[in-house]
Amino acid sequence: MKSDPAPQELTHEEALELYYYMRLNRSLDELLVRLFRQNKIVGGLYGSLGQEATSVGTAYALAEGDWIAPLIRNVGSLLVHGYKPRDIMTQYMARVTSPTQGKDGTCHFGDLKTHHVVSPISMLGDLIPVMTGVAMAGRYLGQKIVAMTWIGDGGTSTGAFHEGMNFAAVQRAPLVVVLENNQWAYSTPVNRQAPLRDFADRARAYGITSYTVDGNDLVAVLRIAREAVDSARQGHGPVLIEAKNMRMLGHAQHDPAEYVPREMFEYWKARDPLSRYENYLNQHKLWDEKEKAAIHARIERELAADLEFAENSPFPPPELAEEGVYCNGCHIIEAQWRRPKDELMPPKSSVKPEWTIENFGAMETGAAPAADRTQPQGSAVESAIVHATHTDRKRKITAPASRRAR
Ligand SMILES: Cc1ncc(C[n+]2csc(CCOP(=O)(O)OP(=O)(O)O)c2C)c(N)n1
Ligand SMILES: [Mg+2]
Numbered sequence: 001m002k003s004d005p006a007p008q009e010l011t012h013e014e015a016l017e018l019y020y021y022m023r024l025n026r027s028l029d030e031l032l033v034r035l036f037r038q039n040k041i042v043g044g045l046y047g048s049l050g051q052e053a054t055s056v057g058t059a060y061a062l063a064e065g066d067w068i069a070p071l072i073r074n075v076g077s078l079l080v081h082g083y084k085p086r087d088i089m090t091q092y093m094a095r096v097t098s099p100t101q102g103k104d105g106t107c108h109f110g111d112l113k114t115h116h117v118v119s120p121i122s123m124l125g126d127l128i129p130v131m132t133g134v135a136m137a138g139r140y141l142g143q144k145i146v147a148m149t150w151i152g153d154g155g156t157s158t159g160a161f162h163e164g165m166n167f168a169a170v171q172r173a174p175l176v177v178v179l180e181n182n183q184w185a186y187s188t189p190v191n192r193q194a195p196l197r198d199f200a201d202r203a204r205a206y207g208i209t210s211y212t213v214d215g216n217d218l219v220a221v222l223r224i225a226r227e228a229v230d231s232a233r234q235g236h237g238p239v240l241i242e243a244k245n246m247r248m249l250g251h252a253q254h255d256p257a258e259y260v261p262r263e264m265f266e267y268w269k270a271r272d273p274l275s276r277y278e279n280y281l282n283q284h285k286l287w288d289e290k291e292k293a294a295i296h297a298r299i300e301r302e303l304a305a306d307l308e309f310a311e312n313s314p315f316p317p318p319e320l321a322e323e324g325v326y327c328n329g330c331h332i333i334e335a336q337w338r339r340p341k342d343e344l345m346p347p348k349s350s351v352k353p354e355w356t357i358e359n360f361g362a363m364e365t366g367a368a369p370a371a372d373r374t375q376p377q378g379s380a381v382e383s384a385i386v387h388a389t390h391t392d393r394k395r396k397i398t399a400p401a402s403r404r405a406r
Contacts, residue, residue: 009219015286018060018218020295022274025052025076027299028085031307032092036253040311042094043105048073050216050248051182053273055150056080057221058178058241061229062148067134069118069127069149072107073180073247077150082115086306095313102316103324124155128164128177132238135173141338146232148176153193154185156202165240169206172237176228179240180215182247187259200242208238215243216273219280245273 010018029047036045048055055076059068062081070077075088083099090098091107099109110119118130131149138145155161156179168175181199183190196202203210209231213224221243228239246268250257281287324330342348363383 009223010286012286015281015284016291016295018056018222019277019281019287019292020299021056021060021076021080022052022218022277023295024079024085024299024302025056026274027303028075028079028088031303032089033253035089035093041092041105043092044252044254045092046072046106046252047247047249048075050246050268050273051180052076053218053221053277054178054180054215054243054245057218058148058150058176058225058243060222061225062146063229065116065143066145066229067116067118067131067138067147069110069120069131069134069147070107071120071127071150071152071155071180074150075107078107078117081117083117084306085303086309089306089310090313093310093313094315095310096316096320097309097313101320101324103320118149123158123160125151125158125160125164127151128161128175129167130164131177132164132168132171132173132175135168135175135232135238136171139174140344143338144233146174146176146229148178148229150178150180152185153179153181153183153190153199154188156199157193162205165202165206165208165238168238169208172235174232174235175238176225176232177238177240178225179242181242181244182215183245183264184247184251184257184260186251186255187257198242200240203240206238206240208240209236210240210242212242212244215245216268216271216276218273218277 025048029049032041032045033047035041051073055070055074056079059070059074059077059080062068068077068081070081078088079085086097087099087109088107090102091100091109092105094102094105096102098104099111108119108121110117112118118127118134120127127149128151131147135145135147138147151161165177167173168177179199179202181190185193190199194202198212200210200212209228211224211228213220215221224241228241231237232239246264248265248268249255
């Protein structure tokens with residue numbers, strides 16, 4: 001992890017805007033909990049308490065035109081990306097004015113045309129190959145876009161995660177994957193998910209760049225995310241960012257999280273991302289009391305107006321259930337060529353029909369070895385490479401003599 005960033009890392013305007021999103025994410029979450037208790041929410045409520053800095057800091061690093069596929073806890077990323085609290089409220093309250101017209105009760109919504117948001121689906125891991133495709137499509141169309149998606153510690157155990165990461169890596173797709181290690185997947189603690197201290201180590205299997213960052217340090221998250229986004233945009237391939245934070249509530253409102261030791265909550269509460277960012281702004285004199293009060297007042301005003309809008313919105317009419325099920329001309333299936341077709345087609349696009357493999361795949365550096373047919377099978381001279389953990393050092397070892405040879 002890197003040390004604290006220099007104060008000039010954020011402009012005054014950025015510092016305040018980031019606070020607005022952090023506070024809005026927190027206040028919206030608190031409001032949703034109240035609505036849940038009033039029985040105004042249809043279905044479950046999945047909170048993001050304690051994870052705001054990761055959602056806000058990563059999405060804030062993106063540029064206009066970039067694509068995201070958030071998970072249900074990434075409300076902060078949706079807000080940064082242009083959605084309004086009313087979109088999230090109406091979703092959870094299943095009103096016809098919601099982005100899914102009341103057909104989904106959580107944050108399973110997206111918008112391919114204007115917001116460039118791919119809707120999350122329940123099958124964890126599947127967004128990785130989908131967003132790899134988005135990233136590759138952008139490159140194919142000559143756009144300089146970056147695609148970003150999020151995955152939990154639990155989600156990294158899926159086959160789709162590994163397949164998607166590997167595919168993104170070999171294709172050098174401009175993809176940034178934010179691995180949100182919030183210590184829990186339902187009631188499974190992270191150390192029973194995988195025997196790894198840093199989940200960023202998973203990146204070694206794909207040969208891609210990775211970072212581990214304190215997910216409760218907004219400025220550090222933003223700095224790392226900017227570095228990752230720049231690198232992906234420049235064509236250096238996908239990047240994996242592990243942000244360590246803590247799910248400060250149960251999996252959803254129905255889960256009291258009794259399996260989490262109380263001291264663990266206390267540990268992370270003392271490192272609350274919102275309080276830490278407030279301290280940062282104070283220490284670096286990036287705001288004053290008046291500016292802070294103005295942001296609070298703005299959020300209160302906006303949430304009240306959006307709540308009124310949501311409460312006054314009707315539920316969807318029953319007939320709507322049969323609309324939008326099948327495509328009735330809503331999708332343009334003709335590719336939008338932004339580059340001349342002949343540039344993308346043979347013969348112009350053709351490459352030499354031969355691929356090379358560094359060192360012919362040999363273990364030794366230098367020339368590829370001639371196949372040694374004189375060694376008996378299973379003899380004691382096989383060798384192996386040990387990859388030392390956390391370093392790039394490689395040690396050559398000789399296998400122990402076989403039972404028969406001894
Ligand atoms: C492929 C798949 N398996 C299981 C589930 C059920 N499920 C939903 S959320 C969840 C826990 C996810 O934990 P994690 O990825 O750490 O995310 P977090 O809830 O901590 O944000 C599980 C197992 C699922 N949605 N998809
Ligand atoms: Mg988790």
